[in-house]
Structure formats: C-alpha cells, structure tokens
Amino acid sequence: MQLSKFLKRNDSARANEPHNVGVPIVLTASVIEMSDFNLNPFIAFTGGFPSKIVPMKILRKYWYPITPSNDDGSAVFAPYGLRKIEAELIEEFGEENVVTCTPHNLGKFVGRETKAVGISTMDPLGIGFVSRTYTSLVGFGSEPIAGAEFRNLMKCPIWKKYKPNIIVGGSGAWQIVKGGMQKEYGIDTVVMGESDCDAVNIFKKVINEEPLPKIIKTKKPMLEKIPMIKKPALFGVVEITRGCGKGCQFCSPTMRKFYSFPMEKIKKEAKLNARAGSKMVTFQTDDIFLYKHRERFVPNREAIVKLVNTIGKIEGVEYLQPAHAALSPVVYDTKMIEEIAPMLVEKGRWECHGRKVASVEVGIETGSVRLMEKYMRGKALPMDTKDWPEIVVQAVGILNDNDICPLATLVVGLPEEREEDTIATMELVDDLWGSEIFFVPLFFTSEEECLLNNARQADLHQLTDLRWDFFAKCWSHNIKTWAPEDQGKIAVGSMLLYMLYYRWKHGAKVARPIMRLADFPKPLLMARSGTQNPHHKSA
Numbered sequence: 001m002q003l004s005k006f007l008k009r010n011d012s013a014r015a016n017e018p019h020n021v022g023v024p025i026v027l028t029a030s031v032i033e034m035s036d037f038n039l040n041p042f043i044a045f046t047g048g049f050p051s052k053i054v055p056m057k058i059l060r061k062y063w064y065p066i067t068p069s070n071d072d073g074s075a076v077f078a079p080y081g082l083r084k085i086e087a088e089l090i091e092e093f094g095e096e097n098v099v100t101c102t103p104h105n106l107g108k109f110v111g112r113e114t115k116a117v118g119i120s121t122m123d124p125l126g127i128g129f130v131s132r133t134y135t136s137l138v139g140f141g142s143e144p145i146a147g148a149e150f151r152n153l154m155k156c157p158i159w160k161k162y163k164p165n166i167i168v169g170g171s172g173a174w175q176i177v178k179g180g181m182q183k184e185y186g187i188d189t190v191v192m193g194e195s196d197c198d199a200v201n202i203f204k205k206v207i208n209e210e211p212l213p214k215i216i217k218t219k220k221p222m223l224e225k226i227p228m229i230k231k232p233a234l235f236g237v238v239e240i241t242r243g244c245g246k247g248c249q250f251c252s253p254t255m256r257k258f259y260s261f262p263m264e265k266i267k268k269e270a271k272l273n274a275r276a277g278s279k280m281v282t283f284q285t286d287d288i289f290l291y292k293h294r295e296r297f298v299p300n301r302e303a304i305v306k307l308v309n310t311i312g313k314i315e316g317v318e319y320l321q322p323a324h325a326a327l328s329p330v331v332y333d334t335k336m337i338e339e340i341a342p343m344l345v346e347k348g349r350w351e352c353h354g355r356k357v358a359s360v361e362v363g364i365e366t367g368s369v370r371l372m373e374k375y376m377r378g379k380a381l382p383m384d385t386k387d388w389p390e391i392v393v394q395a396v397g398i399l400n401d402n403d404i405c406p407l408a409t410l411v412v413g414l415p416e417e418r419e420e421d422t423i424a425t426m427e428l429v430d431d432l433w434g435s436e437i438f439f440v441p442l443f444f445t446s447e448e449e450c451l452l453n454n455a456r457q458a459d460l461h462q463l464t465d466l467r468w469d470f471f472a473k474c475w476s477h478n479i480k481t482w483a484p485e486d487q488g489k490i491a492v493g494s495m496l497l498y499m500l501y502y503r504w505k506h507g508a509k510v511a512r513p514i515m516r517l518a519d520f521p522k523p524l525l526m527a528r529s530g531t532q533n534p535h536h537k538s539a
C-alpha cells in the first residue's frame with residue numbers, strides 16, 4: 001500500500017467511523033510508564049519492587065495513577081522519548097494519523113486500519129539495576145512491578161484482534177532481546193538505540209507493507225535531526241544534554257554521542273509543558289554540569305546558571321528538577337552551586353526536616369579508588385580519581401549547605417570487586433553519616449549497551465556477609481536520617497513480614513540486615529504538603 005493512498009483513504013474513512021477504523025499509527029507505554037507517580041520522579045524507581053506485595057489495583061490507584069486523557073482519548077502527558085518519536089511521525093504522516101494514548105484507551109484507537117503500534121519501555125522485564133536488586137532482596141519470587149505491567153500490556157487482547165505490527169523501542173528494549181521474550185510477547189520488531197534518525201523509515205516500511213527485521217540497531221543521530229516534542233511530556237521533561245563521554249564501563253548513556261541542546265529549544269519545550277499544565281520541568285540529563293561544558297569536563301558556570309534561572313522563571317513552572325548531577329563539579333566550582341541553589345530550592349518539590357529543599361540523583365558508586373581507576377577513570381573529572389572519597393564527602397557537604405539533598409546510587413558486585421573495595425565504600429558511607437543524603441545501593445547489572453555488557457552480574461547469591469552489612473548500613477542510614485518518627489506503621493508491618501519471610505527462606509544471615517532496619521523509610525524527600533496530585537492545575 002502506498003503512503004499517499006493510505007492516508008487519503010484513512011482520512012475519509014475515519015470521518016464516518018471514528019472508533020472501529022482505528023488510527024494508522026498508535027503509540028503507547030505500559031500503565032506504570034504512563035504515570036508520573038503523583039509528580040514524584042524519585043519514587044518511580046519503585047517500579048523495580050516486587051509485584052506481589054501490594055495488589056496492583058491499589059498501586060495503580062494510589063502509587064502510580066495513570067496520566068489523564070484528553071476528550072478524544074489521547075494521553076495528556078506521555079514519556080518524553082515517545083513524544084519525540086510522535087513528533088517525527090506527525091511531521092511525516094500528519095497529526096490525524098498518529099496518536100499517543102494510555103493502555104486504557106487502546107480500544108479507541110487500535111482498529112482494522114491500524115498498521116503499527118509503537119511501544120516505548122524502560123524496564124520491560126524488570127532486569128535493570130533497581131529491579132534486579134530490590135526484587136531479589138525483598139523477593140516473594142515475583143516479577144518486578146514494571147515487568148508485570150509490561151506483560152499486561154503485551155497480553156492485551158486487542159493485538160490478537162487487529163494484528164497491528166508491534167514495534168518496541170526505548171532504553172529498556174535490549175531486555176526483550178536479552179531475555180528472549182520477543183516471540184512470547186508477539187513483538188514484530190525491537191528497536192535498540194536512539195531512534196531519532198530511524199523512526200520515520202521504520203514506520204514508513206510498515207505502512208508500505210515492506211518487511212522489517214526482527215531487531216533493528218539504530219544509527220547515532222545528529223543534533224539537528226533530533227526533533228522537538230509537539231505535545232507535553234510526563235514530569236515536564238526537557239532534554240538538556242544527551243550522552244556523557246566520561247566513559248564509565250557500566251554505563252549506557254556514555255555510549256551515546258554527547259550533545260548539549262540549544263537554549264531556545266529547551267525553552268520552547270519547557271514552555272510547551274508548562275502551558276499544558278505540567279507544574280514540573282525536569283531537566284533530562286546524565287549530569288546537569290555537562291551542559292555546554294568546557295575542555296576536560298570543566299563546568300560552564302555561566303551557561304548553567306543562565307539555564308536554571310531562565311527555565312525556573314517560565315510562567316507556570318512551580319518545580320524545577322534536574323535528573324542527575326555529577327559530584328566533582330560541585331567541588332570544582334562551589335560558586336556555581338551557590339548561584340543555582342536559590343532557584344532550585346525555590347522551585348524544589350521536596351521537604352526535609354520541615355524545610356524546603358532541592359534534590360538531584362548523583363552517582364557515588366564506590367569508595368574504592370582501585371575500582372574507580374579500573375572502571376570509572378573519567379568519573380572524577382575535572383578532578384583527580386585518586387581523591388574520589390574526599391571529593392564525594394566535600395560535594396555532599398556543599399550540596400547540603402545549599403539545601404540540596406542528593407539521592408546517591410552505589411554499585412555492589414562490580415567484576416573482580418574485592419573485600420577491600422567493599423570496606424572502602426563502607427568507610428565512605430561512614431564518612432557521610434549524618435549528611436542529608438539518601439543511599440540507593442544496587443547490584444551491578446551488565447546492561448546491553450555498555451562496555452561491561454558481557455561481565456557477570458552481581459546477584460543475591462554473591463552477597464557475602466560484608467556486602468549484606470553494606471546494604472544494611474546504607475538503609476540504616478536512610479531510616480535514621482529520613483524516617484519520620486510518627487509515620488510508617490503500615491510499612492513497619494511490611495518490613496516485619498519481609499523479615500519473617502527471609503528468615504524462613506534464607507536463614508538468619510539474610511534476616512540480619514533487614515532486622516537492623518527496624519523501621520521502613522518513608523520516601524526520602526516528602527513531597528511538600530498541599531501538593532498532592534499537582535500535575536494538573538485544575539485538580
């Protein structure tokens with residue numbers, strides 16, 4: 001079928017039969033990936049927790065309520081990556097032939113004329129860093145929530161009824177190939193890599209009824225080919241940088257070509273999100289300090305201060321949230337932190353010990369200089385790797401002094417990790433004791449698109465007593481620092497259940513760290529009161 005003929009026929013057909021004809025190209029994502037977690041990006045990681053603890057019905061209602069729909073059934077907000085693809089497809093095929101909707105509304109848009117369904121996913125099988133770690137730690141042998149929701153989407157009966165071509169992409173698409181689930185889930189094509197340059201051609205082939213390979217590895221896009229979104233993104237996401245270039249061997253973003261996006265583009269996307277009712281703008285970046293960086297990753301203070309202040313002042317932006325930040329630039333240019341902190345705190349979504357604060361995710365990963373030199377030689381740039389533990393302590397101190405409370409990942413079980421490395425990381429956690437920081441210890445996971453993609457992954461069975469102690473230490477810190485004294489009774493009950501379960505399943509050794517927890521941490525950074533469901537001004 002030729003494209004022009006197809007579009008013409010569809011326009012007139014749909015005018016008379018809006019619901020059973022279908023839209024030629026439908027884009028969607030699983031229920032959990034279509035939620036903004038009540039505008040709390042930091043608890044989105046709980047999608048990696050086991051699915052059989054709390055009934056999914058309750059989670060869907062309270063924990064990850066789905067994004068609302070417009071009158072025609074299309075999604076008000078959608079994942080940023082999906083919005084990028086949507087923008088390209090609209091440009092090529094016209095707005096009337098492309099729709100993005102939640103799984104709840106597939107029945108409105110998938111019909112006999114639907115040729116292709118594009119599904120974006122970040123963690124379809126629940127085998128990313130967070131999912132692998134916390135599903136195996138708190139167990140019950142069930143798959144992670146993110147995996148269970150993706151399964152629900154793929155088992156939707158509408159696929160069998162209308163048999164559209166199903167194309168799955170997104171940062172977690174590799175999991176489907178690695179996990180051998182393509183056939184089981186009836187996926188025609190898995191797209192791995194950035195799709196900015198390839199999406200149109202892929203969908204064009206489907207529409208022209210040309211065969212597509214089962215797996216497509218995409219080309220790296222050029223900056224000018226990366227489209228701007230046309231419709232609002234969940235969390236008000238706007239991409240400020242892509243890639244990194246520091247070369248950590250467990251990291252997939254570093255495999256992408258590095259770009260800083262032009263200010264005008266960032267401003268337009270932020271305004272689009274704000275106008276649509278998103279109270280939050282999230283800077284999508286692997287490190288905000290990479291934005292227009294200078295040689296050897298020296299931060300560009302002027303550009304960063306201008307970026308934060310310009311976007312923070314856009315009408316309607318109540319919360320400004322950088323996704324990630326590196327620690328070395330904080331020490332390298334403390335003045336830069338002092339200059340951006342007032343806006344980040346004013347636009348902070350979080351509250352800590354009764355005061356308004358900002359937050360950002362940072363990567364500590366290890367306290368071992370040996371492991372840093374082996375796997376993360378560039379991470380400390382523009383400073384020196386050998387000073388890493390001191391850099392971390394100083395940076396966290398500077399951030400706290402400026403009312404920024406970071407959430408920090410640490411990686412356990414890197415290949416050839418020795419006991420001395422674990423001890424070094426535990427010492428670093430000791431040095432940070434009392435700081436306003438939330439630790440997220442994770443098992444090393446060999447993601448497809450990273451230099452260590454063939455390395456053996458860490459798992460529960462490799463957890464020596466020392467590593468158990470390390471996990472327990474991190475979570476004890478979190479509870480001591482963050483658990484409110486008068487909250488969490490229900491959560492405490494859950495923890496007791498875990499404890500009993502683990503004692504039964506693995507014996508006292510496994511129960512020990514959980515027993516130390518004594519209480520369950522409430523989300524580190526409590527959303528400020530009066531901001532429930534704040535994504536929508538009308539709510």
Ligand code: SF4
Pocket residue numbers: 244245246247248251252253254286287326363376378379
């Ligand atoms: S510094 Fe962060 S984003 Fe950059 S390569 Fe290392 S882990 Fe990846």
